[in-house]
Amino acid sequence: MKTVPILLSCWLLFLVSGCGNNSQSSADSVEAPEASAPTASTPAKAASKPTVLFFGNSITAGLGVDPEQAFPALVGQKIDSAGLGYTIVNAGLSGETTAGGRSRVGWVLRKPVAVFVLELGGNDGLRGIPLSDTRRNLQAIIDTVRQLSPQAKIVLAGMQIPPNLGVDYAAQFKQLYGDLAQKNKLTLIPFLLENVGGIAKLNQRDGIHPTPEGHRLVARNVWTVLQPLLREPTAVSQ
Structure with a gap:
């Protein structure tokens, strides 16, 4: 299955980072913005299928790897293999950031989706953005999804950060994902980068972005949580 990229260049004005490309960012810097070029038009048959939309930052975008090596595409392959x-x-x-995601989520949801996978917050943590802001922005994204695509199942991808900004900040950052999932009755991926984050051989030189092998493990983490949702009859209706 080929993923369907969304043309996002018009949203680069919302980013704080300077223009970037597929080169790796330094370990202590925030991700460089990058927009995907559109591919050929989606066939009518594919367009009629319910959509699983991955909404995130460079981890989702697959910075530094080929698009088909990024975990959303790998999850797509698993979906095909399972006959879903x-x-x-x-x-x-x-x-x-979560603020940028809050600004563009309405544009992304111009059409309803069956499943919305929310992977944001990592850049907030690296920048030391107040946790109250991150929480408020994520809640606003969740609220927008429920308003524009009320039947969508929302999956929240938990993230963790190193304790560079203090042990308390890192612990509270980790906890806010569980809190939001519980409050909103979301499906939670406890830690998107489980068995990948902090392991040098599974990450690029920046220590942040997974290698192709790392993305395969991330896809496994996502699939473990996502597969049961996709098999539920209610997930197919839009």
Whole structure:
């Protein structure tokens, strides 16, 4: 299955980072913004399928790897192998913060989706953005999804950060994902980068972005949580 990228260049004005490309960012810097070029038009048959939309930053976008090596595309392959009829859309944008995601989520949801996978917050943590802001922005994104695509199942990808900004900040950052999932009755991926984060051989030289092998493990983490949702009859209706 080929993922369907979304043209996001018009949203680069929302990013704080300077213009970037597929080169790796330094370990202590925030991700450089990058927009995906559109591919050929989606066939009518694929367009009629319910959509699983991955909404995130450079981890979702697959910074530094080929698009088909990024975890959303790998999840798409698992969906095909399982005989499940869904279209995968990768709406990842490198450098994205929760504030940027809050600004563009309405544009991304111009059409309803069956499943919305929310992977944002990592850049907030690296920048030391107040946790109250991150929490408020994520809640606003969740609220927008429920308003514009009320039947969508929302999956929240938990993230963790190193204790560079203090042990308390890192612990509270980790906890806010569980709190939001519980409050909103979301499906939670406890830690998107489980068995990948902090392991040098599974990450690029920046220590942040997974290698192709790392993305395969991330896809496994996502698939473990996502597969049961996709098999539920209610997930197919839009």
